[in-house]
Amino acid sequence: MPGKSRRDFLKSSALIGAGITGLSSSSAKATPKNILSPDRMGVLVDTTVCVGCRNCEWACKDAHGLPAGDLESYENRKILEQKRRPDPSALTVINEYSPGKYSNLPVDVKVQCMHCDHPACVSACIVGAFTKEENGSVIWDTGKCIGCRYCMVACPFQIPTFEYDKAINPLITKCDFCFDRTKEGKLPACVDICPVEALTYGPRMELVMIARDRIRRNPDRYINHIFGEAEVGGTSWLYLASKDFNDLGFPELGKDPAPGVSESIQHGIFAYFVPPASLYALLGGMMWLSKRRKELEQEEKI
Amino acid sequence: MNHEGLNPVPLKRKFFTPGVIVLCILALNAVVFLAIRFLFGLGAVTNLNDQYPWGLWIGVDVAAGVALAAGGFTTAALGHVMHREEYAAVIRPALLTAMLGYTFVAFGVFVDIGRWYYIWHPLIMWNGNSALFEVGICVIIYLAVLYIEFLPIITERFIGKVNLPGILSKLNKIVDKILRLLDRGLSKTMFIFIIAGVVLSTLHQSSLGTLMVIAGAKMHPLWQTPILPLLFLLSAIAVGFPMVIFESLIASRSLNLKPEMHILSKLGAMMAPLLGLYLAFKIGDMFIRETFVYLTEPNTASVMFTVEILFGVVIPLRMLLSQRVLRSPALLFTAATLVVAGVLLNRINNFIVAYTPPYAIESYFPAIGEISVTVGFVAMLVLLYRFFAIYFPIVSLPGKPATQAAKYTVKGVK
Ligand code: SF4
Ligand code: SF4
Ligand code: SF4
Numbered sequence: 001m002p003g004k005s006r007r008d009f010l011k012s013s014a015l016i017g018a019g020i021t022g023l024s025s026s027s028a029k030a031t032p033k034n035i036l037s038p039d040r041m042g043v044l045v046d047t048t049v050c051v052g053c054r055n056c057e058w059a060c061k062d063a064h065g066l067p068a069g070d071l072e073s074y075e076n077r078k079i080l081e082q083k084r085r086p087d088p089s090a091l092t093v094i095n096e097y098s099p100g101k102y103s104n105l106p107v108d109v110k111v112q113c114m115h116c117d118h119p120a121c122v123s124a125c126i127v128g129a130f131t132k133e134e135n136g137s138v139i140w141d142t143g144k145c146i147g148c149r150y151c152m153v154a155c156p157f158q159i160p161t162f163e164y165d166k167a168i169n170p171l172i173t174k175c176d177f178c179f180d181r182t183k184e185g186k187l188p189a190c191v192d193i194c195p196v197e198a199l200t201y202g203p204r205m206e207l208v209m210i211a212r213d214r215i216r217r218n219p220d221r222y223i224n225h226i227f228g229e230a231e232v233g234g235t236s237w238l239y240l241a242s243k244d245f246n247d248l249g250f251p252e253l254g255k256d257p258a259p260g261v262s263e264s265i266q267h268g269i270f271a272y273f274v275p276p277a278s279l280y281a282l283l284g285g286m287m288w289l290s291k292r293r294k295e296l297e298q299e300e301k302i
Numbered sequence: 303m304n305h306e307g308l309n310p311v312p313l314k315r316k317f318f319t320p321g322v323i324v325l326c327i328l329a330l331n332a333v334v335f336l337a338i339r340f341l342f343g344l345g346a347v348t349n350l351n352d353q354y355p356w357g358l359w360i361g362v363d364v365a366a367g368v369a370l371a372a373g374g375f376t377t378a379a380l381g382h383v384m385h386r387e388e389y390a391a392v393i394r395p396a397l398l399t400a401m402l403g404y405t406f407v408a409f410g411v412f413v414d415i416g417r418w419y420y421i422w423h424p425l426i427m428w429n430g431n432s433a434l435f436e437v438g439i440c441v442i443i444y445l446a447v448l449y450i451e452f453l454p455i456i457t458e459r460f461i462g463k464v465n466l467p468g469i470l471s472k473l474n475k476i477v478d479k480i481l482r483l484l485d486r487g488l489s490k491t492m493f494i495f496i497i498a499g500v501v502l503s504t505l506h507q508s509s510l511g512t513l514m515v516i517a518g519a520k521m522h523p524l525w526q527t528p529i530l531p532l533l534f535l536l537s538a539i540a541v542g543f544p545m546v547i548f549e550s551l552i553a554s555r556s557l558n559l560k561p562e563m564h565i566l567s568k569l570g571a572m573m574a575p576l577l578g579l580y581l582a583f584k585i586g587d588m589f590i591r592e593t594f595v596y597l598t599e600p601n602t603a604s605v606m607f608t609v610e611i612l613f614g615v616v617i618p619l620r621m622l623l624s625q626r627v628l629r630s631p632a633l634l635f636t637a638a639t640l641v642v643a644g645v646l647l648n649r650i651n652n653f654i655v656a657y658t659p660p661y662a663i664e665s666y667f668p669a670i671g672e673i674s675v676t677v678g679f680v681a682m683l684v685l686l687y688r689f690f691a692i693y694f695p696i697v698s699l700p701g702k703p704a705t706q707a708a709k710y711t712v713k714g715v716k
Contacts (some may be wrong), residue, residue, distance in 0.1 A: 030428035085661055087352065124516055126438060128429035146423050147416020149355035150434045154516045158661050161352045162416060164345030170416040251660040253519065261528050262515040263431050269508065269531070276501050283383050283497045290385035 032128035036117055040136030041182070042204035042236035043191060044211055045110055047248065048221055050198035052080060052094050052108030056190035060092045060112075063178060063189035083249065086112060087161050088173045092190060095249055100242030102221045107241065109248050110190070110199070112175035113138060113159045114228060115236035118257030124154035129172075136204060136236040137177035145172055156232050156251065156258045177236070207238055214240060233257030310394055310695040312459070313557055317692060321556070325681040332678020335671040336413060344416060347671030353659045358668035361653035362676050363410030365510055366646045367403055368441070369538045373549075374400020374448065375503035376542030382496045391698040392565055394455065395553065396546050398696050401448040402686050406679050408445060411438075413675065433512035440506035447499045451492070457485040459694050507538040514652055523593050524607045525656040529583065536580040541645040543569040543576070544618075544638035549687075551635045557691060559699070567628045570637070574622040577641065581615050606647070606655050614644015 054074040061068035066089055080096040092112035100107050115138045122130040122138060129144040130151060140151075147170055152160045163170040178188035186192070191199040200207060208229055215222045227245045228235035231253045241248055269275060339347045350357050373396040380386050381393045412418050424438045464478045465471070511534030514521055527533070547566050554561045588594055597604045618640040627633040654666065668676075691697050 030430045032429055032431075083661075085352065120516055120518075123431045124434065125429060126432050126434040127423045127427035128432070128435075129427075144420075144423060144427050145417060146420040147418075148411075148414075148434065149350075149416070150432070150513075152352065152355035153514075153520075153657075156518055156520070158353070158520075158659050162355065163343075164348070164350060164416075165343050166416075167341055167343040170343060249661075251519070258518055259431065259516055261518075262433055262512055265512050265515065265528065265531055266431060266433055266436065266509070269436075269505065269512075276505055279504065280497055280501045283379070283500055284493075287383045287385070287493060287497065290383070294385055294387075 030128075032122055032125065033131040033133070034119070034122050035132055035134050037134045037136070038205065040117075040134070040204050040236060041177075041201065042115070042136055042207050042238060043188065044200040044202075044207040045237065045239045046198050046200070046214070047107050047109050047239060047241045048100070048102055049196055050094075050108045050110065050194075051196055052077065052096055052106070053195060054079075054094050055193045055195060056110060056199070057090060057092060057094060059189040059193040060175070061090060063181060064091060064176075066090070080106075080108075084111075085161075086159065086174065088163050088171065091173060091175045097243075097248050101223075102242035107243065107248060109239075109241075111249070112190075112237070113177070114157050115175075115177055116156075116232055116258070117234040117236065118232065118259060120154040120156060120232075120258035121151040121160060123259030123263055124150045126150055133179065135177075135179075135182060137179045137182070138236075139176045139179050140172060140174075142171055147172070154258065156253055158251075204234075204236055204238070211238055211240055230255045233260075310391075310455075310698045312693050312695055313559075313691055313697055313699075315557060315692050317689065322685065322688065325685050328681035329678050329685065332675045332681070335674045335678075338671065339413060339675075340418075344414075347669060347675070349666055349669040349672065351666075353662045354657065354666035356653060356657070357666055358654070358672040358676055359410055359414040361650050362646070363679055364407050364414070365513075365653050366649040367407040367410060368507065368510055369534070369541055369645050369649055370545055370642065371400045371403030371407070372503065372507060372538040372542040373545040374403075374542075375500050376539055377546060378451075378496050379500050382493070383500060389565060389569070391562060392546050392550060392569070394696045394698070395550060395691075396542075397448070397451055397455075398687060398690055399545070399549060401452050402683050402690075404441065404445045404448055406683050407441060409679065433509050433516070436509045437506050437513065440502050440509065444499060444502040444506065447495050447502065450488070450495050451499065454485060454488050454492070455694055455696065457481045457488070461485060503538075504535060508532065508535040510534050511652075514656070517657065520657060520659055521652075522596070522603045522656040522658055523591070524588075524596050524603055525652050527587050527591060529587055530652075533580070533583060533587070536576075536583060537645050537648060540573065540576040540580045541641055543573050544641035547634060547638040548642050551631060551638075553687075553691065553697070556688075557697070559697065561631050563629070563631060563634075566631075566634060570622055570628045570634050573637075573641065574619055577615055577619045577622070581611075581619060584611065584615070603655060606651050610644055610647045610651055613640055614647055615641075618644070 055071065058068050058071050058074050080094065083095050084090075084093040086093055092110060095109050095111060097107045097109065099105055115132075115136055119130065119132055119138045121140075122132050124130075125140070125145075126148055127144045127146060129142075130138060130140045132138050147162070149162055149172075151172060152158070152162060160172050160174045162172055178186070181188060187201055191201045200210065202210075208226065211226045211229075215224055215226070221242060222240050223243060225241075225245065227239040227241070227250055228237055233256065239245070239250075246252055335347050344350060348357060348359075377389065377393050377396040381389045412421055415421060424435055425442070429435045461478065461481050464474045464481070466474055466477070508531035511530035511532070514526070515528065515530055518526070547569055550566060551561055553559070597608065618637040621627045621633065621637040621640075627637055657666075
């Protein structure tokens with residue numbers, strides 16, 4: 001019954017086509033919350049003011065329920081001799097570098113998640129666990145995370161860390177911009193404790209103005225670069241410094257958002273499922289034609 | 303349709319040989335390390351850390367595994383979609399490889415992710431922007447499709463031969479009925495799955511390339527390019543037939559069969575244009591982005607890149623243009639092996655060698671545990687392949703004319 005099977009073929013192909021296009025309307029929205037609010041908050045870190053007291057490290061641990069020890073132990077500056085990175089036991093760390101042009105004191109740099117305007121982690125996470133919230137915080141839902149560590153591969157600042165030594169419930173960790181504190185109207189713990197006001201919390205737009213103003217008024221103190229104003233499309237955390245950021249442990253990055261290229265490729269391949277559905281139809285057509293040809297050949301033989 | 307001389311049968315061989323015992327030991331060794339991984343966490347058996355979140359398991363077990371299982375969809379496209387019946391004999395072995403290959407890709411993901419018990423999350427928690435999500439979903443669906451494509455081989459093996467032991471023997475008739483029903487249903491609808499398999503393969507083979515695009519400057523410029531998805535797709539298509547040749551020649555050696563050179567030479571002849579296309583894009587990309595400057599710096603990256611292109615693409619391409627190579631089993635095997643090794647190296651390069659995180663303290667090299675698990679997975683795959691080839695109708699013996707087998711060979715594409 002070649003005639004019947006061909007009808008079946010067309011019918012089922014049409015059904016599948018309809019199914020695939022039906023899917024597209026719902027899955028087009030299947031992306032995590034990623035808000036770029038004009039009122040998003042940020043922090044301006046003035047590395048020319050920071051004295052490297054590491055009080056912020058203590059306050060951060062304290063606010064996140066991590067073992068913090070007593071504040072006095074942080075006066076020991078020996079640890080600053082090595083370059084550290086945030087890890088599951090410390091979401092922010094201070095690193096020390098040789099003096100810049102402004103004074104002959106060493107330069108201290110606070111390191112934590114930059115809370116990007118176009119976060120690579122939010123774009124990458126396979127289950128959409130990462131979100132960028134209205135107030136600028138980039139946070140994540142531990143309950144969704146499958147531990148694939150793609151967020152770590154994606155982050156241009158190499159920020160998310162993972163608990164490799166846990167067999168059950170290993171966590172992705174990073175700075176969460178004190179999301180629970182700011183929700184209640186409190187300052188982020190590090191900003192709150194900083195004794196010299198090296199950290200300024202406020203709307204990102206205003207912080208950019210403040211930073212520009214400081215550079216204009218003290219051209220001897222600062223280099224003319226606000227790190228995070230343009231890098232990877234902008235970040236909520238901004239830095240001022242007295243020497244080149246490349247010499248302060250910052251990565252050299254362009255101005256394009258990190259997820260830009262991959263997302264446009266992804267959406268190109270999947271534009272409302274049209275390309276895959278047309279490929280399906282094309283292959284179906286080829287299959288039908290080649291089958292038909294074979295059948296004709298066979299009939300001729302008989 | 304009647305495939306002259308095509309008659310896939312279970313090969314009646316002894317399962318255990320000295321080689322098989324070695325494979326069993328390698329597989330057991332992997333099981334030990336896997337036990338440690340699940341009891342004490344990833345850190346206990348891997349060299350992964352916050353600088354290098356992905357290592358051997360993602361690079362080889364997952365990325366290379368997917369690429370090397372591409373023979374499944376390229377032979378399906380050739381045999382079923384383009385209806386070239388002369389290739390029917392290689393479809394089942396390639397299907398078996400793809401089915402086993404993707405099964406182990408899934409295992410690879412399962413052991414690599416930190417929270418393996420949440421492996422089902424992507425099914426209900428979607429992120430359409432994530433290349434990894436797309437790869438994951440396509441691989442899951444394709445794996446199901448491969449199992450469905452494989453089902454007729456199971457029904458064919460058991461129809462008319464259901465023989466349950468003891469009290470269950472009362473069910474023999476019913477099970478046989480169910481199998482026959484299943485078989486009939488499958489043969490009417492199989493074309494849907496065959497086409498879906500080809501579409502899903504092109505999708506995730508290319509998205510696997512998109513994966514590393516987001517890593518941006520963390521990836522060495524010799525490999526980081528926006529056309530990575532295209533390069534991944536082209537290389538997967540190019541490695542499909544070499545993989546079939548590679549396996550077919552190994553299988554005929556170890557199972558004592560005559561190599562099917564009349565088919566393999568023709569497949570070999572198709573390799574050259576596919577490889578050429580891949581090479582053209584790879585070189586073109588290098589010139590457009592002017593990355594050849596990095597080749598003059600003598601370091602791991604430039605050496606690995608040169609080896610990958612020279613031994614994995616250029617040399618086999620030149621070999622395959624010669625008729626002598628196409629006709630000689632030994633030379634054809636060499637060329638096919640080079641291509642397979644080249645694509646394997648390419649995936650290792652893309653996912654491991656090219657990855658240079660800004661704050662790396664020391665570079666990554668896989669731990670004994672990681673290597674043991676990867677080697678063990680390959681051993682398990684070979685053992686399962688042998689098991690299926692011996693007990694199920696996979697390999698076609700030349701000569702014997704087909705009787706009932708023809709009814710079962712190519713389901714739904716009659
Ligand atoms: S710095 Fe990294 S982790 Fe933080 S928001 Fe940006 S991409 Fe995400
Ligand atoms: S490790 Fe968790 S948070 Fe990171 S990408 Fe994977 S699922 Fe998302
Ligand atoms: S608390 Fe303030 S001054 Fe002290 S290390 Fe942190 S940012 Fe610098």
